[in-house]
Amino acid sequence: MTISEVFTTPGIGGIITVAVLLGAAAIYLGLTRWILQGGREEEPPWERMGWPFE
Amino acid sequence: MPRWGMVIDLDKCTGCQSCSAVCRAENSVPFAGPEQAALGRAIFWQEVLEREVLGHYPFLETQFLPRLCMHCDNPPCVKVCPVGATFRNEEGVVLMDYDRCIGCRLCATACPYGVRYFNWSVPQFPAPLVQALNPDVPLRPKGVVEKCTFCIHRLEAAKASAAEEGRELSDAEVVLLTACNQACPASARYFGDLDDPESTVSRLARSPRAFLFLEELGTEPRVYYLKGE
Amino acid sequence: MTAQDEETLLLAPLTRTSRRFVLFMGLLLAVVVGGALAYLRQLIDGLVVTGMNRPVYWGVYIVNFVFFIGLAHSGTFISAILRLVGADWRKPLARAAEAITVFSIPFGAASILIDLGRVDRTLNVFFYGRFMSPLIWDVVSVGLYLFSSVVFFYLSLLPDIARCRDRLTDVPRWQHQMYRVLALGWQDHPERYRRLEKVLGGMAVFMAMLVVIVHTVVSWVFGMTLQPGWHTAILGPFFLVGAIFSGSGAVVVAMAVLRRAFHLEEVLTLKHFNYMRKLLIGFTLVWLYFMVAEYLTTFYGQEVEEMLVFWEKFTGTYAIPFWAMFTLCFAVPLVIFLTKGKRSIGWMVAAGLSINVGMWLERYLVIVPTLTRPRLLSELAMGTYTPTWVEWAVTAACFAGLLFLYALFTRFFPIIPIWERSEEVEAYLHEAEE
Numbered sequence: 001m002t003i004s005e006v007f008t009t010p011g012i013g014g015i016i017t018v019a020v021l022l023g024a025a026a027i028y029l030g031l032t033r034w035i036l037q038g039g040r041e042e043e044p045p046w047e048r049m050g051w052p053f054e
Numbered sequence: 055m056p057r058w059g060m061v062i063d064l065d066k067c068t069g070c071q072s073c074s075a076v077c078r079a080e081n082s083v084p085f086a087g088p089e090q091a092a093l094g095r096a097i098f099w100q101e102v103l104e105r106e107v108l109g110h111y112p113f114l115e116t117q118f119l120p121r122l123c124m125h126c127d128n129p130p131c132v133k134v135c136p137v138g139a140t141f142r143n144e145e146g147v148v149l150m151d152y153d154r155c156i157g158c159r160l161c162a163t164a165c166p167y168g169v170r171y172f173n174w175s176v177p178q179f180p181a182p183l184v185q186a187l188n189p190d191v192p193l194r195p196k197g198v199v200e201k202c203t204f205c206i207h208r209l210e211a212a213k214a215s216a217a218e219e220g221r222e223l224s225d226a227e228v229v230l231l232t233a234c235n236q237a238c239p240a241s242a243r244y245f246g247d248l249d250d251p252e253s254t255v256s257r258l259a260r261s262p263r264a265f266l267f268l269e270e271l272g273t274e275p276r277v278y279y280l281k282g283e
Numbered sequence: 284m285t286a287q288d289e290e291t292l293l294l295a296p297l298t299r300t301s302r303r304f305v306l307f308m309g310l311l312l313a314v315v316v317g318g319a320l321a322y323l324r325q326l327i328d329g330l331v332v333t334g335m336n337r338p339v340y341w342g343v344y345i346v347n348f349v350f351f352i353g354l355a356h357s358g359t360f361i362s363a364i365l366r367l368v369g370a371d372w373r374k375p376l377a378r379a380a381e382a383i384t385v386f387s388i389p390f391g392a393a394s395i396l397i398d399l400g401r402v403d404r405t406l407n408v409f410f411y412g413r414f415m416s417p418l419i420w421d422v423v424s425v426g427l428y429l430f431s432s433v434v435f436f437y438l439s440l441l442p443d444i445a446r447c448r449d450r451l452t453d454v455p456r457w458q459h460q461m462y463r464v465l466a467l468g469w470q471d472h473p474e475r476y477r478r479l480e481k482v483l484g485g486m487a488v489f490m491a492m493l494v495v496i497v498h499t500v501v502s503w504v505f506g507m508t509l510q511p512g513w514h515t516a517i518l519g520p521f522f523l524v525g526a527i528f529s530g531s532g533a534v535v536v537a538m539a540v541l542r543r544a545f546h547l548e549e550v551l552t553l554k555h556f557n558y559m560r561k562l563l564i565g566f567t568l569v570w571l572y573f574m575v576a577e578y579l580t581t582f583y584g585q586e587v588e589e590m591l592v593f594w595e596k597f598t599g600t601y602a603i604p605f606w607a608m609f610t611l612c613f614a615v616p617l618v619i620f621l622t623k624g625k626r627s628i629g630w631m632v633a634a635g636l637s638i639n640v641g642m643w644l645e646r647y648l649v650i651v652p653t654l655t656r657p658r659l660l661s662e663l664a665m666g667t668y669t670p671t672w673v674e675w676a677v678t679a680a681c682f683a684g685l686l687f688l689y690a691l692f693t694r695f696f697p698i699i700p701i702w703e704r705s706e707e708v709e710a711y712l713h714e715a716e717e
Contacts, residue, residue: 006414007413007414007415008413008414008415009138009413010137010138010411010412010413011410011411011412012412012413012414013136013411013412013413013414013415013416013419014408014409014410014411014412014419015412016412016414016419016423017408017409017412017419017422017423017426018409020423020426020427021423021426021427021430024427024430024431025430028430028431028434031482032434032438032467034478034482035438035441035475035478035479035482036467036468036469036475038472038474038475038476038477038478038479039472039473039474039475090331093334093336094336094337094338094339094666094667095331095336095337096337121659130508130509133415133416134415134416134417134418134507134508135413135416136408136412136413136416136418136419136422137404137407137408137410137411137412137413137416138411138413139407139411154404154407154411155400155401155404156399156400156401156402156404156405156407156408157330157399157400157401157404158395158398158399158400158418159340159341159400160416160417160418160504162337162340163340163341163505163508163510163654164507164508164509164510166509166510166657166658166659167658167659168337168338168657168658168659171337172330172337172340172400173329173400174329174330174331174335174336175328175329175330175331176329195401196329196400197329197330197399197400197401198400198401199400267659268658268659271509271658273509
């Protein structure tokens with residue numbers, strides 16, 4: 001696939017868009033988890049609540 | 055692989071607008087009606103523009119300009135389409151996929167020639183004409199862009215019958231292939247393969263009278279005009 | 284005022300609903316519904332109900348798109364960029380500004396969707412998206428911007444939601460439940476605050492870069508075409524400056540309204556308005572610089588097609604809006620900033636409003652005159668454009684919707700950050716730095 005084809009082929013732009021947005025989602029989710037885990041060793045109450053942050 | 059193009063001889067053009075009228079009929083181009091046309095909603099795949107009258111009587115000069123899609127080799131409209139609903143096929147014809155178009159009109163604002171049109175409402179046809187719609191041309195829905203297709207349906211049909219007979223399309227067959235060319239009473243219009251140096255269009259395009267519109271923009275239009283004498 | 288008193292003041296709006304508030308919200312909702320009905324008309328009949336035509340294929344909806352995305356840039360500027368340079372005076376304003384961002388971007392995005400001829404085919408953008416198209420760049424950058432702003436906003440709000448959960452015990456059950464769920468189990472802990480600050484700091488860097496990219500990309504949907512007045516390298520930076528300019532004006536208005544509505548006279552002081560005033564003087568002059576650079580260059584060159592658009596703005600059909608725009612964006616605000624604005628919040632609000640009205644006109648004047656004078660056509664078929672009631676109704680609905688969401692937010696969440704200015708938290712963060 002040439003560089004030009006990456007830009008002009010229909011569908012590839014869509015994949016790039018979705019990849020960027022999902023990638024950002026994953027990163028932000030990870031960062032939020034990291035923040036909330038600060039200073040906690042035992043099981044946090046939000047996991048006991050059944051919040052789906054596994 | 056042919057590269058289709060057109061030549062229009064401005065010296066022969068009388069400004070009769072048969073080309074515009076026939077194009078409407080051939081391609082089932084929707085009618086806007088006088089009210090909507092006054093608001094700028096009329097659709098003219100092929101439109102005859104009249105340049106300002108110059109000079110003083112009796113040395114007057116004007117020019118009629120039959121303007122249609124230039125089917126550029128480097129089309130700015132194709133470049134900007136977000137979904138690939140407009141594309142340039144292998145033979146150089148710039149076409150529309152009416153089913154994919156989202157109606158954003160970016161192509162229409164990008165075209166420097168102003169040859170793209172939008173269906174602002176559900177396409178209308180005056181009552182008797184509904185019976186005369188061309189079955190070879192798809193009708194467009196509301197909300198999509200449309201424009202001249204170099205009568206691709208006629209081109210495909212001609213190629214198909216030539217293939218059946220086991221031969222190539224000849225230049226004589228294609229010169230008056232498009233509806234606009236066929237209708238021209240002044241025989242001012244020619245269609246053909248620009249990659250064939252012997253074709254009518256190629257020979258005319260090499261004429262010292264030949265010019266392209268907005269050539270300096272680099273869009274590489276494929277409709278040549280022959281200057282008036 | 285003690286920290287405790289201040290906290291009570293900032294949380295007070297969350298515990299009651301005034302009659303005035305309900306009336307205000309009702310009014311806004313009515314405008315939104317009106318716009319929705321207008322849009323429904325458009326869905327049924329097609330874009331024929333608008334004033335757009337050939338060659339003016341884009342109008343008020345696209346103006347709104349650019350305007351709302353521009354408005355959003357203020358929040359990011361104040362909460363992200365000022366955070367990076369350590370301007371602590373921004374702290375009380377940060378959430379109010381960031382809320383403008385979070386609630387404007389959706390209306391910017393909605394404006395594009397409203398403009399589409401086939402909104403039912405929007406998903407084609409994902410299935411068949413071509414990365415060559417400036418519109419796809421818009422989807423990526425504005426999408427990412429919306430996403431990031433919401434996350435940034437939410438994270439900066441998190442400790443205060445926990446505070447609401449813990450301190451506001453008298454509120455209705457559902458409201459308390461909402462705080463509990465949204466607080467994500469946050470408990471105050473030094474390590475948690477340190478991590479939060481780190482993430483916010485990192486995101487601030489990212490958002491600062493994103494702001495530059497987003498508005499430049501928004502301008503490129505015009506700039507990448509070959510139309511006179513659009514195809515100019517200065518368009519990107521010009522739009523960016525305009526965005527931060529209009530957004531900052533909006534922040535001043537928001538600050539003044541919140542100050543009055545929630546009795547925040549001692550939290551949002553004249554000092555804060557003065558900082559904003561100085562920034563705004565800078566922005567006004569930078570904006571003027573870009574205007575001069577663009578128009579002087581065009582005028583000196585005397586290119587035929589460019590001059591057609593130029594004269595349309597300076598002396599032609601669009602002369603009145605153009606000079607009104609110039610007055611509202613430049614003359615009026617600058618005079619106010621240099622004179623009355625120093626001591627009067629009322630005058631600052633007037634300047635902020637003037638800038639925003641002027642900037643909306645500016646977007647209109649970038650988009651419409653060029654379309655009325657396209658290259659080949661302009662010799663032979665001039666365009667005109669008059670927006671219809673449908674377009675105005677939808678525009679009003681977007682503004683009303685923005686105000687509605689904003690007001691709703693201030694009703695249930697503290698619009699002035701509490702945790703960021705608490706001394707306890709400052710101590711946690713300083714510990715880490717030792």
